Amino acid sequence: MNLKLVEHLAESTVVATQPWQWPAVRACAAKRLVFDCADDWTSLIPTRRGIIERLERQIGVEADAVIAVNADLESRFARELCVVPNGTGSELLSVPSVARPSGPKRMIYVGTMSERFDTQLVRDVMTRLTDWTLDLYGPCAYAGHGAKPADDLGDLISWADGRIRWHGTVVRSRLIPLIDSANVAVIPHRQRYTLGQDSMKLYDYAARARPIVATPGLQRGTERLTAGIFESASAADFASNVIEAAGTSDEALLPLRVWAERHAWPERWKQWHRAALMGAGQ
Secondary structure, three states: OOHHHHHHHOOOEEEEOOHHHHHHHHOOOOOEEEEEEOOOHHHHOHHHHHHHHHHHHHHHHHOOEEEEOOHHHHHHHOOOOEEOOOOEOHHHHOOOOOOOOOOOEEEEEEOOEOOOEOHHHHHHHHHHOOOEEEEEEOOEOOOOOOOOOOHHHHHHHHHHOOOEEEOOOOOHHHHHHHHHOOOEEEEOEOHHHOOOOOOHHHHHHHHOOOOEEEOOOOOOOOOOOOOOEEEOOOHHHHHHHHHHHHOOOOHHHHHHHHHHHOOEHHHHHHHHHHHHHHOOOO
8 A cells, every 4th residue: 555645544534434335444544433324224225234234333343433313323333423413505595585386286305216205105195185296306216226216106106197296316506496386395204214314305495494294203313393394194194284384374484494594514514524523522
């Protein structure tokens, strides 16, 4: 290995973001080794659960710090985690929020399409909300499907006969007009896939002061929203909450924007940087 590189590593912090990167990171002889746990990898790759859990236990022993968006996964690493909640990009806060449209009844979902997205729940909700549409923005990341939708998502879109549209990946610079054009923003996630999560879309929707209808279990990583979010334990609740959310005044939704401003990415970066360089409690 190049001598200058060795000397540089000896004074560096090296961060792994996926469990299988850890053996290489551990071997690099850096001054400080950090693992940034952005997901519950065992739920995303269940066929590799045993290997991933062994790596997580190893990381728990060897890492100088383990960073996560909430403390759900402490038992996996058998140590205290440095909790750094998610946030929203400053670009979504750069323009003041605007009044919701008075036209078509439109829901929006912004985020990666995967097994986490509850297609059966959405079908049941759309059956109840026959005059609503739902636009989906984000890449597909279903196991074994590459960048294509899984069968259940494809079936849902076909069943909806134009009322559900998947638009694929969208750059963040386009999110403001897309979110602003919706009456209600939704997060219909299967709860078993929310472990270890702190959904960025929650922050993005709040930045644009759009009411949020979501399945339970989303607000574990940070200061809880107290206005503008409607948790729904069933399809009937979800559909009812969409209607209630749509009727909420724009003024009543302004606390969402204030909440998002407290959790913008610059603030998150300061917390993450402190955790990566110094660990928990610093």
